Amino acid sequence: MTQASTTKESGSKDSGLRRAVDHLPASKIREVANAAMGRDDVLAFWFGESDEATPQFIRDAATRSIAEGETFYAHNLGLPELREALSRYLSGLHRPVSADRIAVTSSGVNALMLATQALVGAGDEVVAVVPLWPNLTAQAAILGANVTRVSLKVQGAAWRLDMAALLAAITDRTRLLLINAPNNPTGWTLTRAEQQAILDHCRRTGTWILADEVYERVFFGAEGQCAPSFLDIAEPDDRLMVVQSFSKSFLMTGWRLGWLVAPPTIMDALAKLIEFNTSCAPVFVQRAGLAALAGAADFVPSLIARLKTCRDTLLPQLAALPRVSVAVPEGGMYAFFRVEGEDDSLAFAKQLVREAGLGIAPGIAFGPEAEGWLRWCFASRNPQRLTEGVRRLAGHLAR
Numbered sequence: 001m002t003q004a005s006t007t008k009e010s011g012s013k014d015s016g017l018r019r020a021v022d023h024l025p026a027s028k029i030r031e032v033a034n035a036a037m038g039r040d041d042v043l044a045f046w047f048g049e050s051d052e053a054t055p056q057f058i059r060d061a062a063t064r065s066i067a068e069g070e071t072f073y074a075h076n077l078g079l080p081e082l083r084e085a086l087s088r089y090l091s092g093l094h095r096p097v098s099a100d101r102i103a104v105t106s107s108g109v110n111a112l113m114l115a116t117q118a119l120v121g122a123g124d125e126v127v128a129v130v131p132l133w134p135n136l137t138a139q140a141a142i143l144g145a146n147v148t149r150v151s152l153k154v155q156g157a158a159w160r161l162d163m164a165a166l167l168a169a170i171t172d173r174t175r176l177l178l179i180n181a182p183n184n185p186t187g188w189t190l191t192r193a194e195q196q197a198i199l200d201h202c203r204r205t206g207t208w209i210l211a212d213e214v215y216e217r218v219f220f221g222a223e224g225q226c227a228p229s230f231l232d233i234a235e236p237d238d239r240l241m242v243v244q245s246f247s248k249s250f251l252m253t254g255w256r257l258g259w260l261v262a263p264p265t266i267m268d269a270l271a272k273l274i275e276f277n278t279s280c281a282p283v284f285v286q287r288a289g290l291a292a293l294a295g296a297a298d299f300v301p302s303l304i305a306r307l308k309t310c311r312d313t314l315l316p317q318l319a320a321l322p323r324v325s326v327a328v329p330e331g332g333m334y335a336f337f338r339v340e341g342e343d344d345s346l347a348f349a350k351q352l353v354r355e356a357g358l359g360i361a362p363g364i365a366f367g368p369e370a371e372g373w374l375r376w377c378f379a380s381r382n383p384q385r386l387t388e389g390v391r392r393l394a395g396h397l398a399r
């Protein structure tokens, strides 16, 4: 008998995989999307991306790079000119961030995994603020860490951080804090005062902060051009890693390009980790990133204005439906809402696909704290799609 086909005493097949991998939950968003397999009449708002393609000026830069034969390996930490351009871009938004603190990565999720690999191993204690895009906690779990979840709380029409609960959960034994703001799925955003309190506390406990700020530009607050960032308040040698991405603010989800800001002292180690994961981001994709940054001052504000129109189209229409309550998102590109009496979000999301031709993500995909909620991505080239989606939901609720 081969090892792969060994049968456990319980009778279940032993996959031969590590337990942490064997036990990973499958994506519940995919489960809903699979329910629509073979149908082209479903209006889908389940994934976290716009239906609008990457701007032409960014695509052109990649095409030129390929035409010029830039098809070779590059430096582990990214093209020096891209790291310099990122340094200028970030320094325009935050405190100065030098290029030697920036690693170019093959997507935001790759940056998250690199940071997690660098920081935690089997048995380490990790605290995560939830509900949360499941990849962050799954990555820590793959590496064998134990994740303690601290839940945001719904107060009135918004999700709020229970600071006392969070600080109580982060002790001297906590190796890493996972925090994503603006948050996917709730739209909750950290305030500057909350960030400062978290940073001060983590300095005392020696805990690393992994701040997922991929939605920092997708922010609807009055304070300016981006959400409050840990980069505004931290020192370069703080135990802080910040993950960002080209995906959301430049409509580049399919390109797989992101970056990580980390203390300069760990960059050599990060370069080694990148070598053993992906070795480098493709050069023509990095050229697209350079073009995106060169056009950022014009492009990003216009994209955010369009996303705001989408948000302002969807939110009031959803809120006006009977039985629906919706938390107003301060950032991100999701309406997170619940329908009274529909407590099983996966079953309800599948029912909406089957019976209303409407595709939205079930809250349970983001953790048990979000059960009973639904996530609707409002990033669309055409706000009328959102109105048609609401019409389908209203028709279903009226039945």
Ligand SMILES: Cc1ncc(COP(=O)(O)O)c(C=O)c1O
Pocket (backbone or CB within 6 Å): 048, 107, 108, 109, 110, 133, 180, 183, 184, 212, 214, 244, 245, 246, 247, 253, 256, 257, 258
């Ligand atoms: C909170 C959060 N972090 C990170 C990512 C990863 O983005 P990407 O891997 O496309 O850069 C996403 C994508 O949906 C996200 O929602």
